[in-house]
Amino acid sequence: MVSVGDTLGVEEEFHVIDAETGELQPAARRVLRGADAEPELHRSMVETASAVQTGLSALRADLAEKRRSLTDACDRLGLAIVAAGTVPGSGARPSRVYPDERYERMAQEYRQLVDEQQVAACQVQVGVPDRDLAVRITRRVREWLPALLALSVSSPYFANQDTGYASYRTVVTSRWPTVGPPPDLSSAAEYQKVVDTLVASGVISDAGMVYFDARPSARYPTVEVRVADSCPHIDDVVLLAALARALVTTAAAEDAAGRPLPEAPQVLLRAATWRAARSGLSGHLVDPSTRTAVPAGVRIDALFTHLRPALEARGEWETAVDLLTDLRGRGTSATRQRKHATLRENALALAEETRGA
Numbered sequence: 027m028v029s030v031g032d033t034l035g036v037e038e039e040f041h042v043i044d045a046e047t048g049e050l051q052p053a054a055r056r057v058l059r060g061a062d063a064e065p066e067l068h069r070s071m072v073e074t075a076s077a078v079q080t081g082l083s084a085l086r087a088d089l090a091e092k093r094r095s096l097t098d099a100c101d102r103l104g105l106a107i108v109a110a111g112t113v114p115g116s117g118a119r120p121s122r123v124y125p126d127e128r129y130e131r132m133a134q135e136y137r138q139l140v141d142e143q144q145v146a147a148c149q150v151q152v153g154v155p156d157r158d159l160a161v162r163i164t165r166r167v168r169e170w171l172p173a174l175l176a177l178s179v180s181s182p183y184f185a186n187q188d189t190g191y192a193s194y195r196t197v198v199t200s201r202w203p204t205v206g207p208p209p210d211l212s213s214a215a216e217y218q219k220v221v222d223t224l225v226a227s228g229v230i231s232d233a234g235m236v237y238f239d240a241r242p243s244a245r246y247p248t249v250e251v252r253v254a255d256s257c258p259h260i261d262d263v264v265l266l267a268a269l270a271r272a273l274v275t276t277a278a279a280e281d282a283a284g285r286p287l288p289e290a291p292q293v294l295l296r297a298a299t300w301r302a303a304r305s306g307l308s309g310h311l312v313d314p315s316t317r318t319a320v321p322a323g324v325r326i327d328a329l330f331t332h333l334r335p336a337l338e339a340r341g342e343w344e345t346a347v348d349l350l351t352d353l354r355g356r357g358t359s360a361t362r363q364r365k366h367a368t369l370r371e372n373a374l375a376l377a378e379e380t381r382g383a
Contacts, residue, residue, distance in 0.1 A: 030163075031275035031340075033153030034085060035248070036267055037075045039066055039146035039256050040096065040107040040380070041116070048373030050115045050144065053105055054124055060099035062092055065124040067132070068144055072096065072107070078153075082342060086264045093260065097381050106377035109146065109263075110359060111181025111195030111255030113376065114369035116144040118185045131231060139202060145195040146256035148178060148263055150270035151248040157214040159278060160242040160249050164208035165287050166277035168295055169314040171207070171239045171253045172302035173329045174273075176322055177350075178254035178266060179306035180359035186369055192306030192360035193255050196299065203229050205237045207295035212287060217242060239299065249274050253299070258359055258379040265349040269329070272336040272346075279336070290314040306358045326350070 040063075042051050052069035063072045074092040079085040096107045120141045123129040133140045154160040179192035191197060199205050204224065211217050224230045233244040239253040251270040257263045298312035301319070311325040312318075320328075330337075330350070337343040356362065359376075366372040 028153060028155050030154050030159070030278040031152055031271050031336075033078050033080060033248075034267055034271055035076045035078050035151040036085065036089060036263060037073060037149040037151070038089065038092070038109055038263065039071060039073045039148070040109050041113045041144070041146055042070050042072060042100070043106050043108055043113060043115075043373055043377060045100070045104050045106040045374075045377070048113070048115070048370040048377070050113060050121070051105055052122060053103065056103055057096065057099050057105065057107075060102065062095040065126065067123055067129055067140065068121045069124050070121055070144065071124075071146065082264055082268055082345060085267060086260065089260055089263060093380065106374075107380055108373065108376045109148075109256045109258045109380045110376050111147070111179070111193055112145055112184050112198075113373050114183040114186050115373070116181075116184050117142045117198070128231075135231070136202075142198055145181065145198050147195065147199075147252060148254045148256045148266060149250055149252040150254075150267050151243060151246060151250050152271045152274040153247060154242075154249045154274065154278070155247050157242055157247070159281060160247075161211050161214055161217045162281055162287060163249050163274055163277040164238065164240040164242065165210065165212065166280055167240055167249075167251070167273045168207045169288060169290055169298070170273055170329055170332070171251070172298040172311060173325055174251065174266060174269060175253045175255070175299065176302040176306050176311055177269075177326070177353065177358070178257050178262060179303070180255040180257060180363070182360045182363055183369065183372070188364070191304055192308065192358065193303040195255050196303035199237065202237055204235060206239060207292060207299065208238045208240050209292070214242070255359075258376050259353075259356070259382070261349050262353055262359075265346060265353065268337065268342050268346045268349070269333060271340075272333040272342075275336045275339075276333055288315065306360050307354075308358075308361065
């Protein structure tokens with residue numbers, strides 16, 4: 027029998043850039059002819075999805091192989107891939123969507139939102155065989171999702187400008203009608219009623235356009251944690267996967283123990299997400315449960331304390347601690363990016379870090 031958290035998968039989105047200039051290139055169709063990947067919304071983006079995995083080592087190897095496939099295809103074309111929330115040229119000029127009926131319909135309906143959606147995310151799929159439980163889990167984990175965002179921040183630049191944000195991807199995506207913290211729902215029937223209403227109203231065209239920071243997958247028996255920026259350093263992806271799974275399994279244990287569903291105002295949850303996007307690990311984060319702001323390091327330490335039993339149960343505690351220590355030593359991608367002298371240097375350094383897998 028499959029239990030909560032037994033399976034794990036990751037979807038990574040990538041930008042396609044010129045290997046010499048660092049500028050975005052609408053070359054996804056050419057890249058995909060020679061790579062194990064899928065198209066994304068824009069012609070300057072591609073996506074990979076890991077196989078269903080059970081352990082972190084196998085997951086890392088799978089993701090690394092997917093990146094190698096993309097890198098090899100790009101090398102033959104004078105291109106490169108970047109795993110980051112944005113590259114400096116994101117949003118600098120309109121980009122055509124990938125030639126797909128669904129994407130073309132979205133471009134017509136959402137106009138400028140689609141034009142500027144030149145951003146990339148990292149999404150973790152955690153196996154949850156019961157959909158009612160999956161809905162409750164999304165509600166239980168939501169107060170911790172901004173901490174995952176703070177660890178992943180990699181999008182300080184947009185339209186060739188320093189935005190002042192650590193994750194401007196979060197700001198760009200926040201304008202969509204179905205983005206943000208999971209709502210106050212407690213059953214699959216409630217969730218489906220909301221989705222059906224949104225589709226019937228014309229606000230969205232299908233269930234896949236529900237972009238909550240965590241959601242029951244529209245296709246798989248999983249909870250999809252989708253709050254994070256795409257990460258150039260593959261070890262940060264593995265850390266996010268470990269923490270996302272631990273969050274889901276911890277929430278499932280709380281549910282089994284009969285603990286009441288946590289209450290937190292949506293405005294406070296959104297504020298916590300904004301705070302994480304603004305400064306990442308460099309400032310404060312909001313603790314929705316205590317209604318206070320605390321130093322980011324304190325909040326991350328609290329996250330690890332909260333998740334330690336689940337991580338230890340899978341033998342992943344020491345790995346997670348080591349990965350966090352490494353991330354803290356390097357600094358977040360957003361912090362590292364601001365050390366480059368030029369935007370071109372920054373884009374090419376991101377490509378090299380992505381290749382480093």
